[in-house]
Amino acid sequence: MKINYFFRHPGIGHSIHRVFRTLIEELDGSFEISIHEVPCEGSKPIHILWNNIFVHTKRDKQAINHITGHIHDVILALTGTKTILTIHDLVFLDNVKNPIKRFYKWLFWLYLPLKIADKVVCISNQTKRNILSKIYTNKLLVIYNAVDPIFNHQVRIFNQDKPVILHIGTGWNKNLNRTIEALNGITCHLRIIGKLYDSQIELLENNNIEYSNQFDLTDEDIRNEYVNCDIVNFPSLYEGFGMPIIEGQQTGRVVVTSKIEPLIEVSCGAAAFVKPDNIHSIRQAYLNVISDESYRTSLIEKGLENAKRFSVKNISHQYKELYQNIARA
Structure with a gap:
């Protein structure tokens, strides 16, 4: 055939x-x-x-x-x-x-x-x-x-003092602007994948966010981004699926994502959910994940199990x- x-x-x-x-x-x-x-x-x-x-x-x-x-x-x-x-x-x-x-x-x-x-x-x-x-x-x-098999479970000691937050995508639906505002005052490093707009760079600077940016990555580069982060950030406003959720879960990382479909369906509850249009909700999710080790561990374990479906x-x-x-x- x-x-x-x-x-x-x-x-x-x-x-x-x-x-x-x-x-x-x-x-x-x-x-x-x-x-x-x-x-x-x-x-x-x-x-x-x-x-x-x-x-x-x-x-x-x-x-x-x-x-x-x-x-x-x-x-x-x-x-x-x-x-x-x-x-x-x-x-x-x-x-x-x-x-x-x-x-x-x-x-x-x-x-x-x-x-x-x-x-x-x-x-x-x-x-x-x-x-x-x-x-x-x-x-x-x-x-x-x-999900690509190159994403596999990699144990990492969570950096509670300054977690690396991986954000995939800079388009309108990826909700980067609210992410930036939500992180104001939270000690972290925001790792952004995708070309930044001038307005986003200005917002990062105005909110005193420590960040780095990369784009045009190979598949292996992207895999390493997941391995080297502490939190996968995906508070999207609109998605057809949400592959970063599964890639993050299969790598063994805690995921923050929106409480909207299909992200609820894809994550199967194994994520810290936020209201994507609410900056306070996004901020609180980061604070909960960073401060609560047992909560983090539970989400990671559930995520690894959920990733098997894909x-x-x-x-x-x-x-x-x-x-x-x-x-x-």
Whole structure:
């Protein structure tokens, strides 16, 4: 059996590539695998046209064609083939205010892809519920993202005097600004992964936060960031999944995250929860984690157990079943 994977342009980001690379490495040997990246990273009509032309040239009627996410519209080029679409979240709809643009996105990124795909994989139950609130379909199933095995349990003595707090991402949804304000007066080192905006740098300086910043890291570099931190900080305002929660838990680090879905679902309660729009709530979570050793230890132990749900062997088994069912259909 052959699986034909289609990825967005890597210039948009590597998160989807990372997740599926872990899966593909595990599946290699069980299937004949081809990987294709679309040539355009934009979403203007000309970019969509070129991406669809590219996908049409790479389509394979003898294979299962799997769109791994973000480029939902290229499924138009796969009509008449066996197709699977992975939807990570609906941020492309939820954050669009212009009604004309919103309808355009709904039509080409949701309605038509749902009609054409044989199966649609949602990476969380929250994504599934969000889709069903907008359009009914019986094609949805939930398969979580697999965590890369390079993230493994590394014992570290918690630095209570000056903990290293690892914050992944600087986009609007990652809630860095409130993190900075919440840490004002707390002795720590804030390690930020992602390009900082000038306004964020100014906020860091105004709040006297000791920090360091890095971006464009390799997978091994990212693994080391988890190993070298004391707290994984992920108080996001919006997520489709929340991989840093699992990566932090599997490394054996205490996680601070938002009490919103799907982060509640993914963490399975093994995290210090915060109200992401409340600076006092975020601050109190840091103080509780730093000061209470038994609380910390309990969260770490529960996190290590929870991370087993996302092992690549477990997730790859679910995908194998899906591919075999589609092939037989």
